[in-house]
Amino acid sequence: MGSEEQAMKKLIGDTAAVVTDALVGMEAALPQLRVDHENRVVLRATPKDAGKVALVSGGGSGHEPLHGGYVGYGMLDAACAGEVFTSPTPDQVLAATSAVDRGAGVLHIVKNYTGDVMNFEMAAELAEAEVASVLVHDDVAVEDSLYTAGRRGVGLTVLLEKIVGAAAEEGAPLDEVVRIAEAVSAQGRSMGMALTSCTVPAAGKPTFDLPDDEMEIGIGIHGEPGRRRVKVAPAPEIAEMLVDPILHDFDAAGGPVIAMLNGMGGSPLLELYLMYGEVAKLLEKAGVRVARTLVGDYITSLDMAGCSLTLLRADDEMLRLWDAPVETPGLRWGR
């Protein structure tokens, strides 16, 4: 490894093998998972029962625990790990789809990025299983972006995988699973911000330059540009910059929401709790009733410092499925 890579200050070996090496460690650490190393697909060690709909997601690596960390009882059946910030190939998605099909169809959960959409579509066409697909496009920051036609898919993916995973686990047929997935996709919104850039191992330098006294509002999870750069501000002002665009985009007053205050990877949990306190005050003032909360690193951007907020307007069915047991490395409760 050359001195240039070393200066990156990352816990890595060969920069070209970061994803491969991480999957080796993941499998060693998590006996409840199995990794198809050739196709770079994370699977449950024990497949779900025959006759149940299977869920496949995936995307570029670098967003851990998403997606591999959400494989397990009550969530995904398989996750395809692309290179860092790079869509998985159609071959990977096809391998995952074939591996998990239990005869009741497979749902593809796809974040809205052009490469992901294309490659999941191609795999769906080639698959022998019956495949349906749901698109996540919850980021209110920008309408079109560097890698997207339409809105980017970000934090809502975590909530959708949890809720729809519970429905599939209960034995809901494919058309029901699709209906619930579409409902979640329609009812969720997100907004993110970054204090620092991230550094992709293969690039060896920060993805973008951000002056010492500025932050980026509306950041994408790959460091792609957001809405605007502003001077670094205290937490209460940052909270407004996340809450306002979401509440401007949809009316969340009254009805219960599931709220996720997500860390981008480089911000400590102490700060995330603090930020959630500020967000909670604003939501209360706006008359938004928070029924369930997640605070932590759930969909990250490598070592980026910053956070994002996701709100899902949840009906009774979604809340019930949210509360259902889940047993994955990244999300776990109740069983």
Added chain:
Amino acid sequence: MGSEEQAMKKLIGDTAAVVTDALVGMEAALPQLRVDHENRVVLRATPKDAGKVALVSGGGSGHEPLHGGYVGYGMLDAACAGEVFTSPTPDQVLAATSAVDRGAGVLHIVKNYTGDVMNFEMAAELAEAEVASVLVHDDVAVEDSLYTAGRRGVGLTVLLEKIVGAAAEEGAPLDEVVRIAEAVSAQGRSMGMALTSCTVPAAGKPTFDLPDDEMEIGIGIHGEPGRRRVKVAPAPEIAEMLVDPILHDFDAAGGPVIAMLNGMGGSPLLELYLMYGEVAKLLEKAGVRVARTLVGDYITSLDMAGCSLTLLRADDEMLRLWDAPVETPGLRWGR
């Protein structure tokens, strides 16, 4: 907030109120917890049954999820949150001890730092409850340090709180709980490293200077000096620098161990999985059988990039208690 604090790039408001503000957010996010804001003590919303031993820990803030995130069924009854990297006061510990005593005695779990030891001792003397205490001093990096006589208490604290918490939950009497706590304390070793410094909010600048091409081996969780500084190296070499000192310090061959590869806060999960893969290879080569594994951010140093390894030689009793149900924000399974 002045421009100097703003340049810190943290999700905070008033630098003097970071811990207070974070506790507000923590309580808002986690209905299963209750916060005594005056004393800055995190408590279970529903106290454990009368007649069971209660567990109190705490220390400086900045290590989240430790300790507040380990309050809940199967682990702690209360955690005292000191200022960032500062011992909680005797008053805080006394308030926590009185609040959780259920008539069967209280165990104080104390990381070995001079201030913590002194303040927990003072509270124990003042408490009306019967109090016992266990000291965690697992860091093999240095024998005495900036804030310590003897070894520093680090990652083993998480494992001890889990195992001893399960024993208390099962109704073990105080002397039994102490016996198990002492056994865990005697059988665990840790070693850490840092790629970057952390920045304490009130200080506004990095705790120490680390050149762009160097890392610190044997770092403390407050950024206090370790064993030596070396050029940044690839993950397999870093893994050796963590595994070798531990295995040099005690013989872990054969007998099963619980292994924790812990992130310091600023290193993404992708890298932690990768590091664990390297550690697992070395342990296998050394004949150490890993029975259980944790990989993630469990005891952090604010935004420090780096990791630590903890190994606990676990007997059958410890493994059984490890597997027992736990339901805390930071560690959760099986119920």
